Amino acid sequence: MKKKYVRLISRAAVWSPRFGGLAFLILLFSILLQRFSVIDVTVFMILIIISACCVVVSLFFAVKALYSLWVYGALGGMKALRGIIYSLTTAIPLVLFWGFWFTLPALHDVSTDIQRPPTFFRTARPSDALPLKSVLIEQAALQMSQWPEMSGRRYDGSPDRIRESVLNVLAAYDWPVIAQKKFKGEEDELYIETVAKSFYLGFISDIVIRLIDEGDTTFVDMRSASRYLPRDFGANAAFIIDFMEALDTEIALLPLSQDEK
Structure with a gap:
């Protein structure tokens, strides 16, 4: 067998x-x-x-x-x-x-102005959110080496005129306007706050845009800070760079004001 x-x-x-x-x-x-x-x-x-x-x-x-x-x-x-x-x-x-x-760089808070970054005045960050710094100078070298193209913009025109273009770009990006506020000082400043999410995973970033009245011109600064993730995978810098490029295009399409004709 x-x-x-x-x-x-x-x-x-x-x-x-x-x-x-x-x-x-x-x-x-x-x-x-x-x-x-x-x-x-x-x-x-x-x-x-x-x-x-x-x-x-x-x-x-x-x-x-x-x-x-x-x-x-x-x-x-x-x-x-x-x-x-x-x-x-x-x-x-x-x-x-x-x-x-x-x-990738261990950054979660980037700005076009590292010495005097725009401050948030209305955004209510949760108690467990990452803390925000008043100065970002210590990350200047790292930020510049990674994203040298991330910078503020100077545009011809008043803040109110540039503000309309900023709001148009925000609407195109579907970023909600959380708040707007003017501050009086040596240079009048207008702040606009919004919120954005990263494309793939939806990580939340708080964003503030600052418009500085320089008389005949307006200087635009921007800051983007992750709420929770200590490494933003470059998302905050991408938010700023893409937004500024879109704003350049929007401003270029504006009709000339009476003073410019």
């Missing part, structure tokens, strides 16, 4: 795709919930770490299953392969996220 050889089923192969699928689902839902502001940044970071741990566990079980297949001929090779696919699919965005986290 012939003996029937029964191949064992690798339990590691069973668990590998389970943890891989769980990692993918956690990552997917955490991104969606963060993008639509259902969860805060702290919860998002915790979910990201949990997803990364599930990826590691899934890959561990996959390697163990493949070892059992090679040495003992255990069943489960396809399941182990599926676990690897799930894990690597999840690992790619995680590696990109943490790669940018550790390689």
Whole structure:
């Protein structure tokens, strides 16, 4: 009578795709919930770490299953392969996220004027939000090396005239106007506050735009500060650079005033 050889089923192969699928689902839902502001940044970071741990566990079980297949001929090779696919699919965005986290500048508050950045007067930042500094001079070299094109603008015309263009660009970007206020001094200043979200993950940044009356010209400064994320992945600088370029275009399309004709 012939003996029937029964191949064992690798339990590691069973668990590998389970943890891989769980990692993918956690990552997917955490991104969606963060993008639509259902969860805060702290919860998002915790979910990201949990997803990364599930990826590691899934890959561990996959390697163990493949070892059992090679040495003992255990069943489960396809399941182990599926676990690897799930894990690597999840690992790619995680590696990109943490790669940018550790390689991009550790900045969360940038301004076109680092010596006297525009101040927020109305925006109510939550108590657990990142603190704001009155001076950003210590990050001048880093900011200039990363974004040399991020600078203020001087336009011909009164602040009221430039303000209309600023509001038009804000409307085009769908950034809500939180508040506007004028301050009297040696140079009259108009402040406009708004809020923006990063495109992919919806991280919130508070933004203030300052218009300084210089007589025949108006100088425009801008500041963008993340509420929670200590590293903004360059989003705040991108907000300022893109907005200023759009404002340049908007100003260029303005009809000449009576004084300029």
